[in-house]
Amino acid sequence: MATASDVKRNLLLSALPVAELERWLPDLEPVDLPLGHVVFESDSTLRHVYFPTTAIVSLLYVLENGASAEIAVVGREGLVGVSLFMGGNSTPNRAVVQSAGQGYRLGAHALNAEFSRAGPVLRLLLCYTQALIAQMSQTAVCNRHHSLDQQLCRWLLLSLDRLDGDDLEMTQELIASMLGVRRTGVTQAASQLQAAGLIRYARGRISVLDRPGLEKRTCECYQVVKKEYERLLPGPGPGR
Structure with missing residues (x-):
């Protein structure tokens, strides 16, 4: 089982209240994230969210001709797979490891059960999602101007x-x-x-x-x- 000191290398997990983190610990699974690994493909059903600790994951939009561009980057500050708890369960983006390392993943059922409690976890995840959207928006502006x-x-x-x-x-x-x-x-x-x-x-x-x-x-x-x-x-x- 993951330990609190290990998972707190991810800043989002570190920000969880003690009671919520302890509920998650039995379900947090350590994972290797090698360079180039596709965490999830566009339009696939998300079954886990990923909390990088030493890896960096790029969120990419891929065009029909195969060309791609990064719309956001996620590392130890956050999680990969916000669509899972936002109700979509899939996304048109691809998530690919751009810098190899480790992290943890949490199954959809455990995350959605915590999200449905409407407690501090819900607010934390929504605030993170707002920050991620800000990064995506700024990236679009930067790439254009x-x-x-x-x-x-x-x-x-x-x-x-x-x-x-x-x-x-x-x-x-x-x-x-x-x-x-x-x-x-x-x-x-x-x-x-x-x-x-x-x-x-x-x-x-x-x-x-x-x-x-x-x-x-x-x-x-x-x-x-x-x-x-x-x-x-x-x-x-x-x-x-």
């Missing part, structure tokens, strides 16, 4: 907020898929950031050398998303 350089900075910062340390295992092909752009554009933007001394990129690993510089270079979208998570959710946000 800001430069690829700024988008890459935003994406790197949001990813770092959900990991320990300053390194990301990430290929340019994967970044291009997440941002919905050509690989050559990512190569150019990453080269500019490296030339400015903000990052170091080599062999699929990105190391952030100057985070304050990266924050100055990005657009306002990063701070908008970060502040919304901090405003809506108790405890330390993903970037603190």
Whole structure:
């Protein structure tokens, strides 16, 4: 059985009241989340929600021609599968692990039973959902109005907020898929950031050398998303 200290590596689980967390512990199942693993496919029936602890999961919208773009990123601050408790039980999005790690999953029955109690868990999950919607909305605006350089900075910062340390295992092909752009554009933007001394990129690993510089270079979208998570959710946000 999962222990309270282990599951509290996920900030949303850590924010649960003690009584609710203890009810969940027997049903929380540890899971490995390897790079590229599809947590759920678009339009599939959701049977679990996932609480990443050391992994990052991207929510992608995939077009009929196979092209895709990331609409949100979820890590230790939240959960994957909000459609399950919002009543839809499925979503047109695909969830794919973008940074390998671990997490926990909870079955649909256990989650919906807790949600139906209309207690503190309901409010916490609804506040998280509002923060996630804010991230999706801001991502859409950013992709339409800001430069690829700024988008890459935003994406790197949001990813770092959900990991320990300053390194990301990430290929340019994967970044291009997440941002919905050509690989050559990512190569150019990453080269500019490296030339400015903000990052170091080599062999699929990105190391952030100057985070304050990266924050100055990005657009306002990063701070908008970060502040919304901090405003809506108790405890330390993903970037603190």
